[in-house]
Amino acid sequence: MGNLSARALWTGVFLVLISTLAVAASKPTPTALIPGLLGLLIALMGIWAKRRPDQARLALGLALGLSLLGILGSLRGVPEFLTLLTGGTVERPVAAMAQFATAFICLGFVVRYLAERRRGG
Numbered sequence: 623m624g625n626l627s628a629r630a631l632w633t634g635v636f637l638v639l640i641s642t643l644a645v646a647a648s649k650p651t652p653t654a655l656i657p658g659l660l661g662l663l664i665a666l667m668g669i670w671a672k673r674r675p676d677q678a679r680l681a682l683g684l685a686l687g688l689s690l691l692g693i694l695g696s697l698r699g700v701p702e703f704l705t706l707l708t709g710g711t712v713e714r715p716v717a718a719m720a721q722f723a724t725a726f727i728c729l730g731f732v733v734r735y736l737a738e739r740r741r742g743g
Contacts, residue, residue, distance in 0.1 A: 625738065626668075626671065626678075626682050626734070626735060626738050627668045627669075627671035627672040627678060627681075627682065628668065628672070629668070629731060629734050629735075630664050630665065630667050630668030630671065630681075630682060630685040630731065631665050631668035631669060631672070632668075633661070633664050633665070633668070633685075633689065633727055633728070633730070633731040634660075634661040634662060634663070634664040634665025634666070634667075634668060635661065635665060636661065636727050637657045637658065637660055637661025637662075637664065637692070637724060637727055637728075638657070638658045638661040638662060638665070639661075640657045640658075640661070640720055640723045640724060640727070641654060641655055641656070641657040641658030641659075641661065641720070642658065643720075644657070644716055644717070644719075644720040647716045648714075648716040648717070653717070654716075654717070654720065656695070656724075657692070657720060657723075657724045660688060660691070660692050660724070660728075663688050664685045664688050664689060664692075664731070667681045667682065667684050667685035667688070668681070668682075668685060671685075682735065685731070685735075686731070686732060686735050689728040689729075689731045689732050689735075690728070690732060692724055692725070692727075692728035693725050693728045693729055693732065695724075696721040696722070696724040696725035696728070697721075697725060698721065699717065699718045699719075699720070699721020699722050699724075699725065700721070700722055700725060702714075702715075702717075702718035702721070702722075703718045703719060703721070703722035705718075706718060706719070
């Protein structure tokens with residue numbers, strides 16, 4: 623579980639970074655802060671799991687749930703990001719990139735979580 627707690631912490635840090643970059647790159651909107659808030663909560667779950675090993679399963683389960691919410695909430699940005707990659711235009715390119723990054727980062731945590739659980743870790 624120790625490895626997953628560090629993974630949750632870094633997942634949160636990267637999400638806060640995505641939010642910070644999105645706010646800096648465009649007009650600040652409340653929705654640009656969502657990845658940062660999500661990241662903060664996931665990072666706190668990682669810290670909780672590290673400091674309280676007896677509650678690590680609960681904390682990391684909550685981090686998993688938050689990551690799944692992050693994926694579901696960011697999925698609509700994936701097609702827009704693919705449009706950008708193929709040279710197309712979208713109404714809010716920074717938002718599309720931030721949503722794709724959020725989904726990708728959260729998916730990384732979910733996959734790692736499931737792999738660790740499968741191994742019995």
